[in-house]
Each structure stands twice: as structure tokens, then as C-alpha cells.
Amino acid sequence: EIFWFLHTRVRERVRGALVRFTTQSERTRQFQATTRSARAISQQSDCFGKKFGFCSRDTAEKKFMKTVLITGISRGIGKSLAEKFLAEGYFVIGTSTKGVTDITHENLIILQLDLADPKSIEQCAEKILHLKKPIDILINNAGIVIMEREGIKIDNLRNTLETNVIGPIDLTLRVLSAIQLGGHIVNISSRQGSMSYVHQDRNPSYKISKAATNMFTRTLSLRLQDRITVSSVHPGAVLSGMAAADADMSPEEAARYIYELAISKPKTGQFWFKGEPFPW
Numbered sequence: 347e348i349f350w351f352l353h354t355r356v357r358e359r360v361r362g363a364l365v366r367f368t369t370q371s372e373r374t375r376q377f378q379a380t381t382r383s384a385r386a387i388s389q390q391s392d393c394f395g396k397k398f399g400f401c402s403r404d405t406a407e408k409k410f411m412k413t414v415l416i417t418g419i420s421r422g423i424g425k426s427l428a429e430k431f432l433a434e435g436y437f438v439i440g441t442s443t444k445g446v447t448d449i450t451h452e453n454l455i456i457l458q459l460d461l462a463d464p465k466s467i468e469q470c471a472e473k474i475l476h477l478k479k480p481i482d483i484l485i486n487n488a489g490i491v492i493m494e495r496e497g498i499k500i501d502n503l504r505n506t507l508e509t510n511v512i513g514p515i516d517l518t519l520r521v522l523s524a525i526q527l528g529g530h531i532v533n534i535s536s537r538q539g540s541m542s543y544v545h546q547d548r549n550p551s552y553k554i555s556k557a558a559t560n561m562f563t564r565t566l567s568l569r570l571q572d573r574i575t576v577s578s579v580h581p582g583a584v585l586s587g588m589a590a591a592d593a594d595m596s597p598e599e600a601a602r603y604i605y606e607l608a609i610s611k612p613k614t615g616q617f618w619f620k621g622e623p624f625p626w
Contacts, residue, residue, distance in 0.1 A: 411437045412482040412483075413438075414431045414436050414438055414439070414482060414483040415481050415521065416428055416431070416439070416441070417440075417459060417485070417514070417517070418487045418489070419440035419441065419442055419449065419456070419487075420442035420443070421586070422586035423581055423597050423601055424440070424487040425449065426600065426601035427485060427487060427605065428449055428454065429449060429601075430598075430601045430605045431605065432451050432454060436453070437454075437479065438454045438455070439457065439477065440457070441459035443458070443459065443460050445459075455477070457470050457474070459488070461488055461512075462509045462513060464516065467513060467516045467517050471517060471520035471521050475521065475523070480525075481521065483529060484521065484525060484530075484532070485534065486518065486531070486533045486534060486559075488509070488514070489509060489510045489514075490505070490506060490510065491506075491549060491552040492549070494548070494550055494551055494552075497547065497550065498550045498551060498554075499551070503554065505551075506554075506555045507554070507558070510552075510559065511558045511559060511562065514562075525574055526574075527573055527574070528574070528611075529575070530574070530575045530577065530608055530611075531570075532577050532578075532607065533560075533579070534559075535556045535559045535560050535563070535578040535617065536552075536556040536580055536581070537580045538552055538556050539553060539557040539560050540617070540624065541626055542625040542626065543625065560578045563577065563578040563617070567614040567615030570614075571615075575612065577612060577615075577617075577618055578616070578618065579603075579604055579607055579618045579619065580617070580618070580619040581595075581600040581603070581604060582599070607621060
């Protein structure tokens with residue numbers, strides 16, 4: 347009887363140990379499976395933009411960074427603006443015609459954008475929206491100037507309006523839903539678009555395009571009043587590939603004035619130069 351009693355107790359303990367071992371093994375397998383799933387989700391989250399040609403590596407800290415979208419950052423004022431905003435701790439979404447820039451920074455994403463190509467605008471806007479990053483500031487900087495010394499050439503006018511006016515308007519309207527309440531849209535214009543400044547007919551297509559840019563600023567500001575600030579800015583006579591004969595300002599200096607305007611909350615629908623109103 348004692349033998350059977352001991353045998354029974356030992357068998358029960360062995361069975362209990364086996365159950366506990368099996369349960370523990372199952373828990374270990376479940377934990378390992380959960381870990382693998384979490385790692386896969388994390389990797390997908392880190393590279394959710396891979397299908398669009400970029401990877402977002404947001405940390406918790408980056409999610410609280412302000413974001414600026416700047417077109418045309420491969421050179422000139424646009425490049426200096428991107429460098430300025432990066433130095434000030436912003437996350438920068440930049441564009442260039444070829445989708446490349448020589449700026450390297452962990453808080454920079456560069457996208458391809460040809461403002462004369464509606465399909466390129468559509469694809470770029472789609473990529474921007476898929477980033478799911480609220481935009482605090484949009485700077486429509488990219489543009490062209492075609493030299494004209496003997497009046498308007500229709501092909502020049504058409505190309506200039508596509509790149510300087512229609513393209514930026516198209517992009518702005520497509521990404522408008524991503525711009526934060528209280529955000530700022532800055533359109534890089536020119537004194538050449540000022541009715542009171544212009545006193546010669548040189549480069550008329552460019553002048554017409556910048557006058558149209560100013561009107562876009564005014565009309566959009568009326569639509570977005572009390573929600574998003576909209577500004578036009580004359581950057582100055584900047585020493586760049588589009589420099590005027592009297593150019594005397596470096597791209598870095600121009601970028602500093604534009605940056606200061608962009609992060610401020612000026613009266614909406616106005617035309618600015620160095621932080622002061624510029625005549626229409």
C-alpha cells in the first residue's frame with residue numbers, strides 16, 4: 347500500500363511538472379512569436395514609404411519636430427533655406443527637379459518634382475501626404491526665369507506660367523489638407539511682380555508670373571483667413587543663377603529674412619521684403 351501511495355504521488359508530480367513545462371514552452375513560443383510580429387511591424391513602420399522611394403525613420407523625438415516643405419532646394423535660395431531650417435531643428439521635406447541634392451541630413455527627405463509636369467506634381471503630392479507629417483510651413487520657392495529682351499515670346503510665357511504659377515498652385519492645393527491650423531504658406535515672389543516697381547519691359551514673362559503669384563497669395567489668404575497665413579515675399583536681389591544686374595545679397599542672407607518671416611505670424615495676404623511691407 348505504501349508503495350502504491352508513493353508511486354501515485356510521484357506520478358502526479360511528474361504529470362504536473364510536464365504540464366507546467368508544456369505551458370511554459372507554449373508561453374515561450376507565444377512570446378517569441380509576439381516579438382517577431384512586433385519587430386516586423388516596427389520595420390514596416392520605419393519604412394512605410396519604401397514603395398515611394400524613401401524611408402521614414404521617425405523617432406518619438408522627431409514626431410514633435412516642426413516640418414517645413416520647401417520646393418527647389420538643389421541650389422540658390424532654396425538650398426540655403428533648407429540648410430537654415432535644418433540648423434534650426436526643423437524636419438525638411440525638400441524637392442528638386444531631379445530629386446537630388448548635395449545636402450545630407452537625417453531630418454531631410456528629398457522628393458522629385460517638376461512643376462511644369464502635372465503628373466510629377468500629382469506623384470510628389472501623393473508622397474508628401476503618405477508621409478503623414480503635419481506641415482507647419484510651405485515655401486513655394488522653385489521657379490524659372492527666361493531672359494527676354496524683345497517682348498513676350500508666347501512659348502516662354504507658357505513655360506514660365508506653368509512652372510512659376512500653375513505648378514505651385516496645383517501643389518499647394520493638393521497638400522493643403524496636410525498644413526497645420528495656424529500654419530504659414532510663403533510664396534517666393536519678386537519685386538518684378540510689383541505694379542509700382544516695374545519700369546522696363548525686360549523679361550516680361552517672368553514679371554507676369556510673379557504678379558500672378560502675388561494675386562494667388564491674396565486670393566488664397568481670403569479663402570484661408572483665420573486658419574492659415576499666406577504671404578508673398580520679395581527675397582532681394584540675390585546672387586544666384588537668376589541674379590539681377592544689381593544683385594548684392596547672398597542666398598544665405600535672403601534665406602535668413604525668409605526664415606524669420608516664415609516662423610512669424612504676420613498679417614495674412616501681404617507682400618514682404620526684409621520683414622517690411624513691400625508695395626504691390
